[in-house]
Amino acid sequence: MKKNMKNINVVLVFAVLMLTTIGCFNDLNTIPIDEDIVTSATVYDQPDSYRRVLAKLYAGLAVTGQDGPAGNADIGGIDEGFGQYLRMLFYHQELTTDEAIIGWNDQTIADFHDQDWTASDGFIFAFYSRLYYQISLANEFLRQTTDAKLSGRGVDTALKAEVQTFRAEARFLRALSYWHALDHFRNVPFVTEDDIIGNFFPDQTSAAELFQFLESELKEIDSDLMNPRTNEYGRADKAAAWMLLSKLYLNANVYINTPKNKECLTYCEKVINAGYSLEPDYQDLFTADNNTSPEMIFPITFDGLSTRTYGGMTFLIKAGIGGTMIPQASGVNEGWGGLRTTPQLVQKFPSTGGGLLIDYNEGKRYPSIYVPGTFQGFDGTDVDNKIASVKSDKIYVGYRHFTQDNGEFSVLRFPNANLANQLGDSNNDGILETGGANIKVGPAGTYYITVDLNTNAYTFERVQWTVQGSAIEGGSQPLVWDENAKKLSYKGDLLNGDFKFVSDKGLVLGDPVGDALLAKDGAPIKINSAGGFEIYLDLLRPDYTYKIGFLSFDNRGMFYSKGQTLDIESISTFSNGYAVQKYRNIKKDGSAGKDITYPDTDFPVFRLADAYLMAAEAILRDNGDKAKALGYYNKVKERAFRGSVGNLTDINLDEILDERAREFYWECHRRTDLVRFGKFSSTDYLWQWKGGVKDGKSVAAFYDVFPLPSADLSANPNLQQNDGY
Numbered sequence: 187m188k189k190n191m192k193n194i195n196v197v198l199v200f201a202v203l204m205l206t207t208i209g210c211f212n213d214l215n216t217i218p219i220d221e222d223i224v225t226s227a228t229v230y231d232q233p234d235s236y237r238r239v240l241a242k243l244y245a246g247l248a249v250t251g252q253d254g255p256a257g258n259a260d261i262g263g264i265d266e267g268f269g270q271y272l273r274m275l276f277y278h279q280e281l282t283t284d285e286a287i288i289g290w291n292d293q294t295i296a297d298f299h300d301q302d303w304t305a306s307d308g309f310i311f312a313f314y315s316r317l318y319y320q321i322s323l324a325n326e327f328l329r330q331t332t333d334a335k336l337s338g339r340g341v342d343t344a345l346k347a348e349v350q351t352f353r354a355e356a357r358f359l360r361a362l363s364y365w366h367a368l369d370h371f372r373n374v375p376f377v378t379e380d381d382i383i384g385n386f387f388p389d390q391t392s393a394a395e396l397f398q399f400l401e402s403e404l405k406e407i408d409s410d411l412m413n414p415r416t417n418e419y420g421r422a423d424k425a426a427a428w429m430l431l432s433k434l435y436l437n438a439n440v441y442i443n444t445p446k447n448k449e450c451l452t453y454c455e456k457v458i459n460a461g462y463s464l465e466p467d468y469q470d471l472f473t474a475d476n477n478t479s480p481e482m483i484f485p486i487t488f489d490g491l492s493t494r495t496y497g498g499m500t501f502l503i504k505a506g507i508g509g510t511m512i513p514q515a516s517g518v519n520e521g522w523g524g525l526r527t528t529p530q531l532v533q534k535f536p537s538t539g540g541g542l543l544i545d546y547n548e549g550k551r552y553p554s555i556y557v558p559g560t561f562q563g564f565d566g567t568d569v570d571n572k573i574a575s576v577k578s579d580k581i582y583v584g585y586r587h588f589t590q591d592n593g594e595f596s597v598l599r600f601p602n603a604n605l606a607n608q609l610g611d612s613n614n615d616g617i618l619e620t621g622g623a624n625i626k627v628g629p630a631g632t633y634y635i636t637v638d639l640n641t642n643a644y645t646f647e648r649v650q651w652t653v654q655g656s657a658i659e660g661g662s663q664p665l666v667w668d669e670n671a672k673k674l675s676y677k678g679d680l681l682n683g684d685f686k687f688v689s690d691k692g693l694v695l696g697d698p699v700g701d702a703l704l705a706k707d708g709a710p711i712k713i714n715s716a717g718g719f720e721i722y723l724d725l726l727r728p729d730y731t732y733k734i735g736f737l738s739f740d741n742r743g744m745f746y747s748k749g750q751t752l753d754i755e756s757i758s759t760f761s762n763g764y765a766v767q768k769y770r771n772i773k774k775d776g777s778a779g780k781d782i783t784y785p786d787t788d789f790p791v792f793r794l795a796d797a798y799l800m801a802a803e804a805i806l807r808d809n810g811d812k813a814k815a816l817g818y819y820n821k822v823k824e825r826a827f828r829g830s831v832g833n834l835t836d837i838n839l840d841e842i843l844d845e846r847a848r849e850f851y852w853e854c855h856r857r858t859d860l861v862r863f864g865k866f867s868s869t870d871y872l873w874q875w876k877g878g879v880k881d882g883k884s885v886a887a888f889y890d891v892f893p894l895p896s897a898d899l900s901a902n903p904n905l906q907q908n909d910g911y
Contacts, residue, residue, distance in 0.1 A: 277295070289523065506767070632649050651674055697711050
């Protein structure tokens, strides 16, 4: 960006550039470029190079260099884990607010929640540098893809048309980084592809000038971007640009002292009418396979094998795991014991709801054998499909559910794709033999299977389960199979009281110690608040477990409270403050991501619910049709409550702000929202440890904007520091 910033100068960037594969480009290969011979001609000597360089622009949002997770960094002098784009965005947007606090003592990290940072802060410099690295890459791509350059290289007409779309995407990515620069720093250096490469000092633009540039830029690229939902997943389309315009307009009064609420509503409604739909289950927005969500408009994509970083989703998941939490429950191998949230966020959720009452216990490990069958396509490699010997006596027992009549199964001592060694029963005499025929069961249902490898005898019987007790309407209700969850379930109203799980074979299961592990004749499970609930009984693992969740209360508060205090007496103590389990490296079906070290979970930069709530806010700010605003607001509320029970009949701006916190916590919107509502710095809205004191205190208003890094200020005489620093 400036002449002496390491690895920011575009020429130097392309001297070390290794074009990187990311999840949204399935057919790209990683290629090194010899730093001694690299030129624009060699970078673009193959037709697919344009696509590869575009992939590098997208990859810059997810990774930090050419050798993930660290090594051969994009930017010198900055720790790669700390300097990753999303991690730095999270520090600035979340650690400075009521939504997140961190117990570490890394450099100046505590200054973010204290709201007392300075211009010499290394994390601020890292974020600023990453923004301008991205801008520089986009500028160079645009320089190298002009009509004149393409014609000079003999690019054919078809590729020229494709590159025109690539250019629009590069301009969108540049606009995204410039918007982050505007939102965080306001009056910043400004460079485009029209500026020469070399030793010069970029001029400082004003917030108004940068706003005008972004507005014009995003409108100009509209005709060249692909239509909504037609581009490859992870790449920008028209809807992504509309969302960015909506964000720009919604915050226009902050940036340029001129409201643009009508314009915001126009572009929000273009998104709303573009064919996206809300993800039915809120929690599925944050899973390892959230790339399938119909709500996702523009993500930062991650893949456990090809986008390895200590920032990004690795940071967001692992830094939030500590105390009594089990990392494997979130699909990762370890927790870093840092991130939690404040009581102020937790208290925005209904006191009788706000998440799961009881979640699964991991259980113990036992000797196991495998029972491939029609319930999962006879896949002998499915290592989770097993029954266990709880006494280690070679007698294996377990439940399996057959969704169709006359299902079949066999037995394997080890997971093996070659089923020739399966144990079956060709004689239909209840004795297993190697290579025997598949064993057939009767009507569809849940079966209890016993295999005795001491004698090779086996049995199976169909079992029906109910929930029974004073909490159950009518005293008893059947459990039915939920194919998506792969568990028996009951969904309906529960009363104050208790219940147990009861089979028609006389087995009664309760929870003796309240750890979600079921035991024969264990204590009843208590329900202390009547309402709509969902109950899941998991019989597929050796230790039978269960899960209870609210149906008629806000299900978005994915907090972990076991062993945690709501109040934060000590920031450095992980058990102080509720933990957040919003993001998981677990798929919707419960299976793990590709790698337990680096998640597959994508980060939602823009999604449909944001368009609904921005539209509602824009209408209210413009004194528009309140009924219409309420309709948009309740669209989001209905998903949160799984029905209309949480719908409001009247709303105001304060309710919109609280709803945005409930819907978007830890999605890097909060600081921008609080500034827009006048509740970030100099305000009577306080949260624990704001301003560095336990009960929180107001700080100076100039903290609404971050300072330009002192290193850049001293190097560029054209820059003036933001007020107050």
